[in-house]
């Protein structure tokens with residue numbers, strides 16, 4: 001009888017695959033921190049959130065004094081080598097990424113990345129992606145980031161007329177895309193290329209809607225913002241370059257019209273920081289960065305530093321700046337993002353990683369720090385990188401917050417990110433689908 005009871009107890013005490021006991025929970029919904037919470041996980045899903053300790057003989061983490069946040073999203077990613085980059089995302093707690101095209105992004109390349117994200121042997125984030133770029137020959141990004149990898153009909157679509165758009169949208173709708181990537185922009189720096197015509201934007205949005213698809217537009221200034229809104233675009237994958245003026249009644253009217261669509265707008269402040277990186281060698285000394293990037297930052301190519309100096313000068317002219325500090329570059333944009341957030345826009349974290357000095361995984365934390373530089377509240381910033389992001393991916397039923405029924409993607413932190421946003425880098429463990437992930441050994 002005693003033996004039977006003992007057996008029964010041991011069975012009961014292993015009812016979860018993993019338990020995190022007595023942790024401070026920041027669930028990603030924007031709600032306040034909940035202290036003394038215990039989380040039970042079975043088969044990769046959160047099945048219990050309790051205020052009493054959960055009994056589990058094995059696989060039990062004592063969360064006392066620690067902080068649990070949902071797995072983070074980077075919603076603007078490019079990669080030329082996902083086998084190298086995916087473990088870096090996981091190392092930094094980024095358990096979901098949104099790939100918005102790229103010169104290698106053929107259907108096969110996208111499928112290979114998704115497959116990697118769906119397996120659990122090698123550390124890799126869950127992958128969401130857009131279609132290939134809808135752009136034109138001699139425009140952004142194939143001209144501005146020229147590479148022989150841009151191949152019309154494979155990794156990019158060179159639009160020639162509006163009739164062709166009907167066929168192309170039908171073609172890409174067969175693949176598991178979140179939406180269509182439409183590149184409106186005139187290039188990141190002078191000499192600028194031409195923007196695509198308004199009629200191409202209008203037609204792409206119209207055709208996409210027939211398949212229940214939304215358009216994710218790449219814009220970089222106020223003219224392109226207006227073109228996107230007037231064309232019916234639902235999501236923007238960049239903020240950088242846009243200037244908001246609350247006193248401009250015409251712009252405010254335009255934004256209110258946009259807001260009715262409940263759009264998502266990705267931040268990408270890291271673009272500006274990445275331009276400044278080579279002239280700030282001290283930024284490379286962060287211990288958290290060296291964990292994963294020791295080799296790649298050891299020696300900085302002098303020609304890159306030279307190029308960066310020239311480019312920073314061009315940008316200062318464009319932005320009308322007299323100094324090249326991070327604050328001068330970023331604070332006006334953070335003020336604008338805060339304003340849009342206050343208006344009710346769904347702001348989402350994204351970095352545009354894949355470009356120089358924009359580091360997979362690490363830079364998402366930099367993006368959060370940049371927003372906090374403008375005094376945006378950590379609780380709100382975390383929501384932008386979790387639940388808001390999952391909503392943009394239309395994956396809010398399974399991802400984006402720590403709630404019963406959702407996939408157990410979580411990051412356990414040693415210190416409170418609400419006290420200091422840079423504490424998101426003090427990562428104790430990364431959990432994807434209920435499994436503690438292997439991190440890079442620094």
Ligand SMILES: [Zn+2]
Pocket residue numbers: 076078100352
């Ligand atoms: Zn990009």
